[in-house]
Amino acid sequence: MSALVEARGLAVRQGPREVLRDVDFSIAPGEIVTVVGPNGSGKSTLLRALVGALKPSRGSVVRQRGLRLGYVPQGLRMDATLPITVSRFLDLPHRNSAEARATALDEAGAGDLAGRQMSALSGGQFQRVLLARALLNTPQILILDEPTTGLDQPAQAQFYLRIEDLRDRLGCAVLMVSHELHVVMSASDRVICLNGHVCCEGHPEVVAQAEEYRALFGSGTKGALALYRHEHSHHHDHDHAHDHTHDHAAGENCDAG
Numbered sequence: 001m002s003a004l005v006e007a008r009g010l011a012v013r014q015g016p017r018e019v020l021r022d023v024d025f026s027i028a029p030g031e032i033v034t035v036v037g038p039n040g041s042g043k044s045t046l047l048r049a050l051v052g053a054l055k056p057s058r059g060s061v062v063r064q065r066g067l068r069l070g071y072v073p074q075g076l077r078m079d080a081t082l083p084i085t086v087s088r089f090l091d092l093p094h095r096n097s098a099e100a101r102a103t104a105l106d107e108a109g110a111g112d113l114a115g116r117q118m119s120a121l122s123g124g125q126f127q128r129v130l131l132a133r134a135l136l137n138t139p140q141i142l143i144l145d146e147p148t149t150g151l152d153q154p155a156q157a158q159f160y161l162r163i164e165d166l167r168d169r170l171g172c173a174v175l176m177v178s179h180e181l182h183v184v185m186s187a188s189d190r191v192i193c194l195n196g197h198v199c200c201e202g203h204p205e206v207v208a209q210a211e212e213y214r215a216l217f218g219s220g221t222k223g224a225l226a227l228y229r230h231e232h233s234h235h236h237d238h239d240h241a242h243d244h245t246h247d248h249a250a251g252e253n254c255d256a257g
């Protein structure tokens, strides 16, 4: 199997309700895939089913044998009264070498935070520490559930640039959920628009034009998308085409509701 993770005909129940149905999904090495969708559309449920935290009620999820996966769940909170340093946090639940901790913190842009108290971190610093923790086992895939919640727009854009850089340097795939459509769209190779089922998917610019997507999100994101592309090209000196990754444009699939 070349896919790192694959779902076929996936349905998942939360309590009495089937909140996901008929989901076919796969992600290949090195790909950046973003899941968008309204509140309650099943985005976190999909991620949790893919990491194995929720069981399918129908269909299947297959992860590549021995897959190294780094997962940052949504809205992880720390007990503010718990005295724990960033270094110690990275040693839970397993101890890691000082070198592994330092490397992960550096990769996540949190190299200067090792000795800080978790409770004293800003929102952006906290997210970078969670990313460092997910990077500890040199994952083949990072699964990030709304990793930029609470960050302002420049910090969000910076976070997604970091994610792209990590993918380029480490070769890991990235699957994330985001509500920040305008900044995340162009940082993705492929976007999946979820609303209980996959209502459209494909290259970001194609999805942004899809009727189903516009019905859910409106059509006002194009200017911001262009702005972000412009800013981004300063950093990377290429036009976001990601030629080295997989071309999904041919497989666009935008069916009605």
Ligand SMILES: Nc1ncnc2c1ncn2[C@@H]1O[C@H](COP(=O)(O)OP(=O)(O)OP(=O)(O)O)[C@@H](O)[C@H]1O
Residues within 6 Å of the ligand: 014, 015, 019, 037, 038, 039, 040, 041, 042, 043, 044, 045, 046
């Ligand atoms: N533990 C649970 N028990 C019962 N229902 C749940 C549970 N977790 C989620 N749900 C329901 O399942 C549906 C999908 O939730 P999910 O968290 O996957 O949506 P989401 O797209 O990630 O939403 P958001 O954008 O608000 O984070 C929602 O209707 C939610 O109320």
